[in-house]
Amino acid sequence: MFASTITKPEERHALVIGGSIAGLLVAQVLTKYFHRVTIIERDYLSSQPEQRPGVPQAHHLHVLLKRGLDIIEQLFPGIQTELAASGALAINASADYLWYGLGGWSPRCSSDLNVYSLSRNLLESMIRRRLATNNRVVFVQAATVTNLLSNPEKTQVTGVQVRQKLDDRQDTSPKQTDFTADLVVDASGRNSRAPQWLEAMGYAPPKETVIxxxxxxxxxxxxxxxxxxxDWQGALVTAKAPGTRGGVISAxxxxxxxxxxxGIGRDYPPTDDAGFLDFARSLRNPIIYEAIKSAPAISPIYAYHRTENSWRHYEKLSRLPSGFVLVGDAVCAFNPVYGQGMTTAALGALTLDECLNKQLSHHADGNLIGLSQSFQKQLSKIIAVPWLMATGEDFRWQTTVGGRPNLLTQLMQMYLDQVLLLAAESAEIHRLFLEVMHLLKPPSVFFHPHVCSQVFKRIINKSDKKWRRSEVIYPS
Ligand SMILES: Cc1cc2nc3c(=O)[nH]c(=O)nc-3n(C[C@H](O)[C@H](O)[C@H](O)COP(=O)(O)OP(=O)(O)OC[C@H]3O[C@@H](n4cnc5c(N)ncnc54)[C@H](O)[C@@H]3O)c2cc1C
Known part of the structure; x- marks a missing residue:
């Protein structure tokens, strides 16, 4: 086994590639273990909640699930109060948000699902603002990581190469700089170059599953x-397979x-005024169209089509250099319609916290050997649940590519259809469904005997009624 470079505690330095949600949350965790944490971000970062080129998805609705909110509050105590003070709307997901699912409107009900409805730009800027108050953290802006640095044996990542724009306004040529670090975290999102960087170091790139x-x-x-x-703050109208269209409106x-x-299966919503409204009118329920048909539009219409579920299996690599881990969309990006990306990034930050805690309690000298593999393996366990939820749903559409549901998945889908139909009739089941969607409970709760018995009772009642109806209409 190779030896990892050991740095004195007061000099330990971690470096994060990408200053979006995953990068910011992980940076906060790293400040517990590293004396300095540097975030290298390709974009200029404003002190205000502003759109920036590196996160084009921020034009689109970003739902922060309850589990994600809880973790962000845990990492930045008091941030919910700051969000509210900045205008984020405190809402209850089961009472203030209307849900038009498989079986129509679900009953509104009370729950502990108290969350915030806000733009993604506001969320990111509030987290960044809090992180910036930590004097261990340095932001390097307008700086693109172009490669990894390594030791001569290529067994350890020792930093990154960076191309930095000195000043966007003056036409100065970019400066190349090397940054050294004990730990490099790739949080550069869906388009991460890590597979190529690892290959250049002599490592196999990860296999990727794309659905x-x-x-x-x-x-x-x-x-x-x-x-x-x-009397609502938001409404969601889901697509019902084989139908392809859904939508959401959120204050x-x-x-x-x-x-x-x-729109699913390349039934992409148009970006012209009339086409956008027509698409809204064509949804299974007109609530969104009715709300916006005479409301003043205050932005252009932005399209986004890169929504595939893609999972790079770093956890399966037999070799990874030490001093390098990957988080957020750089590892696994989901079909965004289920709203899981930021919360999974937050769960990843907690997982890194646990792994670093364990590593450094065994290696008080700061040795990070073995961390990369153990972290990626732990992270893959976290990803597995939202992945199953997102891809399992996507398989309902024949046009989905990247795999086919096996018999078990098809049986599960049939059962879950019944749960979803029941959710339109029972507040208790709707609440449970939302708790699973908010990643507070595992999908296995749908198979609890208490839920199963209600599902089967409903099936029997319905088929009994159908049978009786058919008896009346078509007497033998
Ligand atoms: C249309 C859409 C809607 C979504 N809706 C939701 C939702 O409702 N709820 C939810 O939880 N999630 C949603 N997501 C997912 C969510 O946006 C991401 O999961 C979340 O932002 C975490 O991503 P990330 O930080 O890993 O990467 P990203 O947000 O993609 O950020 C990557 C960052 O790295 C920077 N960067 C990239 N390369 C380099 C480099 N070489 N050097 C330096 N910096 C670099 C970029 O500028 C950027 O700032 C949605 C995604 C999309 C596409």
Missing amino acids: NSFLGYASRLYQIPENFQA VEGNRWVVTLA
């Missing part, structure tokens, strides 16, 4: 009309609605 339902988004901001009267800070329309 693509060819879903496309189109989103637009609206001012909420002053005279608009409704966010600034008295605005974010409206995101989604």
Whole structure:
């Protein structure tokens, strides 16, 4: 076994590639173990919640699940109060958000699902602001990581090469700089170059599983009309296979609605005014169309089509250099319609916390050998549940590529259809469904005897009624 370079505690340095949600959350965790944490971000970072090129998805609705919110609060105590003070809307997911699912409207009900409805730009900027108050953290902006640095034996990542724009306004040529670090974390998102960087160091790239339902988004901001009267803060109309269209409307800070329309199997929502409205009108329920048809639009319509589920299996590599881990979308990006990406990134940050804690309690000298493999393996266990939920749903559409549901998955889907139909009739089951969606409970709760018995009772009742109806209409 090779020896890892050991740095004195007061000099330990961690470096994060990418200053988006995954990078920011992981950086906060790293400040517990490293004296300095540097975040290298390709974009310029504003002190305000502003759109930036590196996260084009921020134009689209970003739902922060309850599990993700809880973790962010744990990492940054008091941030919920700051979010509320910045205009984020405190809502209850089961009472204030309407859900038009497989069986129609689900009953609104009370729950502990107290979350915030806000733009993704506001969320990211609030987290960044809190992180910036930590004097161990340094942001290096307008800087692109172009490669990894390693020891001569290529067994350890020792830092990164960076191309930095010195000043965007003056036409200065970029500066190349090397940054050394004891731990490099790749949080550079779906387009991470880590497979190529590892290959250049002599490592096999990870195998990638891609399951693509060819879903496309189109989103637009609206001012909420002053005279608009409704007792909800958001509404979701799901697609019902083989139908391909769904949409969501959500109130966010600034008295605005974010409206995101989604089409599966390349049924992409149009980006012209009339086409966007027509698509909204074509959904299974007109609630979104009725709300926006005469509301003032205050943004262009933005489209986004790179929505495939893609999982790079770093956990299966037999060799990884030490001093290097990967988090967030760089490892696994989900079909965004299930709203799992930021919460899975938050779970990944907690997982790194646990792994570093364990590693450094066994190696007080700061030796990180073995961390890369153990972390990626642990992370893959975390990813498995949201992955199953997202891909299992995507397989409902014949147009989805990348695999086919096996018999077991098909049976599960049939059973889950019954759970979803029941959710439209029972507040208890709707609440349970939302708790699973918010990653607070595992999907296995749907197979609890208490739920199974209600599902089967419903099936028997329905088939009994159907049988009786058919008896009356068609007497033998
Ligand atoms: C359309 C859409 C809608 C979504 N909706 C939701 C939702 O409702 N709920 C939810 O939880 N999640 C949602 N997601 C997922 C969510 O956006 C991501 O999971 C989340 O942002 C975490 O991603 P990340 O930080 O790993 O990567 P990203 O957010 O992609 O950020 C990567 C960062 O790395 C920087 N970068 C890239 N390369 C380099 C480099 N070489 N050097 C330096 N910096 C670099 C980029 O500029 C960027 O800042 C959605 C995604 C999409 C596409």
